Amino acid sequence: MDKIKMTTPLVEMDGDEMTRVLWADIKKELLEPFIDLKTEYYDLGLPERERTRDQVTVDSAEATKKYGVAVKCATITPNAQRVEEYKLSQMWKSPNGTIRAILDGTVFRTPIMVKGISPVVKNWKKPITIARHAYGDVYKNSEFQPKGPGKAELVFTAADGSETRQTIFDFTAPGVLQGQYNTDKSISSFARSCFQYALDTKQDLWFATKDTISKQYDHRFKDIFQEIFGAEYRDEFARAGIDYFYTLIDDAVARVIRSEGGFIWACKNYDGDVMSDMVSTAFGSLAMMTSVLVSPEGNYEYEAAHGTVTRHYYKYLKGEATSTNPMATVFAWTGALRKRGELDGIPALERFADRLEKAAIAVIEGGVMTRDLAGLWEGESPAKAVTGLEFLKAIRQEVEKGI
Ligand code: NAP
Numbered sequence: 596m597d598k599i600k601m602t603t604p605l606v607e608m609d610g611d612e613m614t615r616v617l618w619a620d621i622k623k624e625l626l627e628p629f630i631d632l633k634t635e636y637y638d639l640g641l642p643e644r645e646r647t648r649d650q651v652t653v654d655s656a657e658a659t660k661k662y663g664v665a666v667k668c669a670t671i672t673p674n675a676q677r678v679e680e681y682k683l684s685q686m687w688k689s690p691n692g693t694i695r696a697i698l699d700g701t702v703f704r705t706p707i708m709v710k711g712i713s714p715v716v717k718n719w720k721k722p723i724t725i726a727r728h729a730y731g732d733v734y735k736n737s738e739f740q741p742k743g744p745g746k747a748e749l750v751f752t753a754a755d756g757s758e759t760r761q762t763i764f765d766f767t768a769p770g771v772l773q774g775q776y777n778t779d780k781s782i783s784s785f786a787r788s789c790f791q792y793a794l795d796t797k798q799d800l801w802f803a804t805k806d807t808i809s810k811q812y813d814h815r816f817k818d819i820f821q822e823i824f825g826a827e828y829r830d831e832f833a834r835a836g837i838d839y840f841y842t843l844i845d846d847a848v849a850r851v852i853r854s855e856g857g858f859i860w861a862c863k864n865y866d867g868d869v870m871s872d873m874v875s876t877a878f879g880s881l882a883m884m885t886s887v888l889v890s891p892e893g894n895y896e897y898e899a900a901h902g903t904v905t906r907h908y909y910k911y912l913k914g915e916a917t918s919t920n921p922m923a924t925v926f927a928w929t930g931a932l933r934k935r936g937e938l939d940g941i942p943a944l945e946r947f948a949d950r951l952e953k954a955a956i957a958v959i960e961g962g963v964m965t966r967d968l969a970g971l972w973e974g975e976s977p978a979k980a981v982t983g984l985e986f987l988k989a990i991r992q993e994v995e996k997g998i
């Protein structure tokens with residue numbers, strides 16, 4: 596078979612530890628034999644971030660703006676222990692944070708579902724995608740603990756010096772107090788990323804806040820979504836046969852549990868933090884959770900939701916066999932390749948992405964999987980637990996069957 600040709604490079608962001616090992620294996624076993632892989636390579640591994648003073652992360656995000664599609668390996672976010680371990684000159688910022696700030700995007704997380712590993716919620720038949728607004732609110736708050744009686748006020752000083760004041764509470768005894776904010780710009784970007792991704796994946800979009808209680812703050816979110824939907828997306832949604840709807844967060848929670856899945860649930864920052872953990876846990880394994888950052892301009896960065904799997908990496912360094920699940924990283928590649936194929940008009944690339952995903956799922960459904968999944972397996976015959984590399988080789992055999 597001739598290898599599939601690409602016209603535009605994918606922005607390839609390599610990473611750290613166990614996922615870096617799997618990254619190379621995935622390319623060697625599943626991509627290079629079938630595709631004339633064209634990538635612009637950025638090494639986001641911690642040593643290279645240190646060497647370039649993190650410029651490589653910025654460059655990779657700029658390249659994503661230029662080409663439109665990136666695929667990223669998991670990377671270490673340094674903490675004090677990592678500064679010591681890697682002899683860093685600084686505690687470099689989270690690469691994901693840096694990339695997200697440059698692309699101004701929203702992260703969409705979707706579980707990979709396979710027969711034989713069922714979600715905790717029995718009526719969920721299709722994946723539920725969570726979109727979290729990762730800016731502002733309680734994550735950028737100012738907090739204060741009044742130690743005794745006093746008046747708490749909300750004061751806004753406009754650029755022209757004029758002041759607006761509002762009493763929050765007259766304290767007669769100690770208590771707690773908090774201020775938070777968001778911006779129309781950030782909420783609008785969030786809304787556009789969500790509408791864009793709903794169209795891309797042909798799924799309904801749900802959005803929920805608590806605007807009955809938060810009559811200005813949450814209501815502003817609701818209004819911005821509604822305005823942008825009406826002005827820019829209503830017709831396209833109708834043509835695609837999908838819906839946008841807004842409801843209260845408590846109603847959304849009840850509906851999500853009763854649903855059969857197959858939609859995108861857009862959440863404010865805190866709701867998304869909590870609900871994404873709940874939904875992903877209920878679907879099964881962190882190793883089966885895919886993630887894509889979508890910018891309001893329509894740039895895409897695909898990755899796995901999990902980290903660099905440090906514990907397995909230390910075993911690997913000692914020469915022990917590890918059973919690290921590469922599924923989410925494989926799906927990061929297929930997501931990126933499919934999008935590249937779609938943008939460049941290369942149907943063969945889109946078909947290959949579909950085939951690779953089907954092959955990976957077929958291997959698991961056939962009872963061969965990494966150890967994390969073997970523990971969840973409910974198939975009739977017992978699961979065969981294999982190493983990450985053996986699993987990739989089994990996928991390759993499955994892909995080759997289809998040639
Ligand atoms: P992690 O790498 O996600 O791993 C936590 C645990 O989850 C593992 O020890 C393993 O459990 C299980 N696990 C996760 N992915 C797995 C996979 N593919 N296959 C099998 N098991 C898997 O999280 P972490 O240990 O908290 O973080 C490690 C490093 O990753 C940190 O330096 C952190 O900064 C970074 N991180 C990066 C990203 C990103 O780049 N997007 C996201 C999160 C964390 P068992 O050990 O029980 O087998």
Ligand code: MG
Pocket residue numbers: 868869872
């Ligand atoms: Mg959380």
